[in-house]
Amino acid sequence: MRLSELSEHSGVSTATIKYYLREQLLSQGRRITATRSEYDASHLRRLRLIRALIQVGKVPVATVREVLAAVDDESLGRTTRLGAALWALPRAEEADPQAPATREAQALVEDLLTELGWDFARANGALSPAYRSLVTPLTRLLELGHPVTVTELTPYARQMASVAGHDFDVLETLPDDAERAETAVAAAILREPVLLALRRVAQEEESARRYGP
Amino acid sequence: MRLSELSEHSGVSTATIKYYLREQLLSQGRRITATRSEYDASHLRRLRLIRALIQVGKVPVATVREVLAAVDDESLGRTTRLGAALWALPRAEEADPQAPATREAQALVEDLLTELGWDFARANGALSPAYRSLVTPLTRLLELGHPVTVTELTPYARQMASVAGHDFDVLETLPDDAERAETAVAAAILREPVLLALRRVAQEEESARRYGP
Numbered sequence: 001m002r003l004s005e006l007s008e009h010s011g012v013s014t015a016t017i018k019y020y021l022r023e024q025l026l027s028q029g030r031r032i033t034a035t036r037s038e039y040d041a042s043h044l045r046r047l048r049l050i051r052a053l054i055q056v057g058k059v060p061v062a063t064v065r066e067v068l069a070a071v072d073d074e075s076l077g078r079t080t081r082l083g084a085a086l087w088a089l090p091r092a093e094e095a096d097p098q099a100p101a102t103r104e105a106q107a108l109v110e111d112l113l114t115e116l117g118w119d120f121a122r123a124n125g126a127l128s129p130a131y132r133s134l135v136t137p138l139t140r141l142l143e144l145g146h147p148v149t150v151t152e153l154t155p156y157a158r159q160m161a162s163v164a165g166h167d168f169d170v171l172e173t174l175p176d177d178a179e180r181a182e183t184a185v186a187a188a189i190l191r192e193p194v195l196l197a198l199r200r201v202a203q204e205e206e207s208a209r210r211y212g213p
Numbered sequence: 214m215r216l217s218e219l220s221e222h223s224g225v226s227t228a229t230i231k232y233y234l235r236e237q238l239l240s241q242g243r244r245i246t247a248t249r250s251e252y253d254a255s256h257l258r259r260l261r262l263i264r265a266l267i268q269v270g271k272v273p274v275a276t277v278r279e280v281l282a283a284v285d286d287e288s289l290g291r292t293t294r295l296g297a298a299l300w301a302l303p304r305a306e307e308a309d310p311q312a313p314a315t316r317e318a319q320a321l322v323e324d325l326l327t328e329l330g331w332d333f334a335r336a337n338g339a340l341s342p343a344y345r346s347l348v349t350p351l352t353r354l355l356e357l358g359h360p361v362t363v364t365e366l367t368p369y370a371r372q373m374a375s376v377a378g379h380d381f382d383v384l385e386t387l388p389d390d391a392e393r394a395e396t397a398v399a400a401a402i403l404r405e406p407v408l409l410a411l412r413r414v415a416q417e418e419e420s421a422r423r424y425g426p
Binding site for chain 1: 299342343344347351353356357365372375377406412416419421
């Protein structure tokens, strides 16, 4: 398709597409004549991912470039490639690693991972952004005086393991690793609010069932 | 306990506690002498909730007052009381209800609730903030060109139903409705990031199991 058609299909203005091309977030189309290039479905997909990152995720352009570099890096193993793309996304500010509440939260995460038998996550430990992204809100809870225990977290973790299993089943229906990594990133930004909203609706339904409307 | 002890136990300065007392976010202690009041565990609990709302949830003081009014309103039924407290929390900006993507998202939510047999949520429909909080991110997905189907959402919704069941099992261990409503509000703000982080850790573990580290 031509640039104007790519704009129409994606809802992104031609000026913005040209900006993404200049910034190398989007790869050049196949040159047909001196003034015309041809774009394909991969450009459209990439454009949707860039919009999700910038408009919804409020991700800065420099970070978008890092995320996309990981998505495109065929030299990475599959776990690393998916992980690298997600890890490049902005995260909540981390707690001071030396503060007592942080140490308590880390001990809690260690105990939880042992209880669950999640040995890979435990082996990676503090090197993994996923692990650190769990320490941060737990530290917050403890600092604010809300106690939290392994017993209480374990069922949630098991349910999230089941969600993660489903996440990968969906990813595996996609044809290649690049598209999987793109989808995982878009999902992290666009689908997390869906998951939380589903929980709220489920809570409302559960409350009505237990106590009446 | 005295004001100074309340400050020490909660980590909130006495000046800030006095401000919350003046703003009537926190109820007055029991007057002992002209210059001294006695505070109890309920003040400490309330103070922790206020901190969670203001510091983590970035909830404006006027909204904190609305949330607390719902938490404290004994005339409300249990479902309404829990719901009212949660519904008073700030939400993502809603999509234009007349836009085609919004109508498509609403139809999707209707079909999903029918498929799940969640009749209460469906009966409440667009009146319920939980329902609307689901329409918003789905509209976003559709607008940005990411298709989404009932088939794909159903397993997530069922897993969230299981999470919600556990949420209420935990709430029911608490002694009274006021404390349940407080806990539900603190949980909505402080524990949602924990749930999302658990999902990321679970994804990392699942990826390592399927594809190697």
